[in-house]
Amino acid sequence: MTMLFVRQKAKVEVLEKNEQKYIEDFKEKEQFLKKEALISAKEQLHKERIEFDQQQREKKLELDRIQQDLYKKEDELEVKTQNVVDKELVLNKKVDELEQKEDYLAETIARQITELERVAQMSRDEAKTMLLNQLKDELASEKIQLIRENELQIKEAAEEKSREILSQTMQKCAIEQVIETSVCVVSLPSDEMKGRIIGREGRNIRTLETLTGVDLIIDDTPEAVVLSSFDPIRREIAKLTIEKLIQDGRIHPVRIEEVYEKATKEIENKMKQEGERAAVDLGIMNLNKELSKTLGRLYYRTSYGQNVLKHSIEVGQIAGMLASELGSDVKSAKRAGLLHDIGKAVDQEQEGTHVQLGVDLARRYGEKELIVHAIEAHHDDVPCNTLTDALVKIADTISAGRPGARRDTLEIYIKRLKKLEEIANSYEGIKQSFAVSAGREVRVVVQPNVFDDVASAKLARDIAKRIEDELEYPGQIRVTVVREARVTEIAK
Numbered sequence: 001m002t003m004l005f006v007r008q009k010a011k012v013e014v015l016e017k018n019e020q021k022y023i024e025d026f027k028e029k030e031q032f033l034k035k036e037a038l039i040s041a042k043e044q045l046h047k048e049r050i051e052f053d054q055q056q057r058e059k060k061l062e063l064d065r066i067q068q069d070l071y072k073k074e075d076e077l078e079v080k081t082q083n084v085v086d087k088e089l090v091l092n093k094k095v096d097e098l099e100q101k102e103d104y105l106a107e108t109i110a111r112q113i114t115e116l117e118r119v120a121q122m123s124r125d126e127a128k129t130m131l132l133n134q135l136k137d138e139l140a141s142e143k144i145q146l147i148r149e150n151e152l153q154i155k156e157a158a159e160e161k162s163r164e165i166l167s168q169t170m171q172k173c174a175i176e177q178v179i180e181t182s183v184c185v186v187s188l189p190s191d192e193m194k195g196r197i198i199g200r201e202g203r204n205i206r207t208l209e210t211l212t213g214v215d216l217i218i219d220d221t222p223e224a225v226v227l228s229s230f231d232p233i234r235r236e237i238a239k240l241t242i243e244k245l246i247q248d249g250r251i252h253p254v255r256i257e258e259v260y261e262k263a264t265k266e267i268e269n270k271m272k273q274e275g276e277r278a279a280v281d282l283g284i285m286n287l288n289k290e291l292s293k294t295l296g297r298l299y300y301r302t303s304y305g306q307n308v309l310k311h312s313i314e315v316g317q318i319a320g321m322l323a324s325e326l327g328s329d330v331k332s333a334k335r336a337g338l339l340h341d342i343g344k345a346v347d348q349e350q351e352g353t354h355v356q357l358g359v360d361l362a363r364r365y366g367e368k369e370l371i372v373h374a375i376e377a378h379h380d381d382v383p384c385n386t387l388t389d390a391l392v393k394i395a396d397t398i399s400a401g402r403p404g405a406r407r408d409t410l411e412i413y414i415k416r417l418k419k420l421e422e423i424a425n426s427y428e429g430i431k432q433s434f435a436v437s438a439g440r441e442v443r444v445v446v447q448p449n450v451f452d453d454v455a456s457a458k459l460a461r462d463i464a465k466r467i468e469d470e471l472e473y474p475g476q477i478r479v480t481v482v483r484e485a486r487v488t489e490i491a492k
Contacts, residue, residue, distance in 0.1 A: 194218050298345050343375075
């Protein structure tokens, strides 16, 4: 046991010595590491301090440079400020000089105005008023001139376009123009038939005239009887009655009544067929039967010698073509054009104008308000509110104004020419006036010392307005005012 204890104790001592040595080695190593870390930190600090010092030197140099630039700019600003001050002094001096000159000029102008007022014997306000009036006159004249130039340009462009559209439309539409009269002639197989038409003691001719309401003129015209009546339907019935009697050969009062009734029915059927044919030709559907029948009466109705049904068909065609050119409602334009003169079918039997009668008929038979208004507006009884109104009015004027479409009696024609000249001569300062171009133009020669350019333009408008208000005429009437000033000087 003792030996074992001794050995264990020796081992312990050895271990303690090793441990002590290990601790001493660790302490030495720790001291070494601390020294190394301290040396490294010192080196790093030294390095950073060198870098910091370098940066500080660079920043100081940059600040010095910036400071030098600021000093330089400050010097430049001081120079500029001094220059501004010098210039301000110069400007103030010039302002003072200008104020002195303005005072001098004001005094001079005042002296000159006083002298001018004394010489002109007119105050400053009076002279200003006179100059303003002159300026107003000049401006008015220039304004009128500009207006006239613009009007001419607009009119030329509008007329060129309208002529193009109207010419294309009129070329597409070709309606036969027939001039109707208030008399017609019935051919007879022989002069012997005249006596049979007259009858014993004139009973046959009296029966015919009583039934038909037509005057029978039996004169020396060979193999002919003239029928005279301003009612074309009655005249046509009488003509058909006489032709049937001549063909039948039996002419006596009873037979005359029978044939007259048959002729009346034939004419009524003819009018119905013509009304329906007119609607079909224009492609108009759903036309009231009574309105179609009334329309057919226009086949035997004339206005200024023009067949009204043919005129209405033409107006419908022209209005439809114009509507097609302008992109408007073609069907409405055709319908309104065909019915625009429907009132003329009954104006010889009922009181009222054909326009108002036509409006009443169209409303009674269920036409749309667009069509009714076009009928009412085609003679300017009411203003044109729609494109259809304007197209019907234009188409009516074109149809009525075609060469050979209408005829005036000589008396009406002469009265219109005289009335044109009377209207023109009713104004003061008129030298002469002439109705020319078959009443399509009136030329007015004015005294140049009474009318200037402005007054001449106003006179032309006034005369045109009076013609529109006081005269009825187909187409248009041009008013031309002529102002001529002649100056003559003799060289001696």
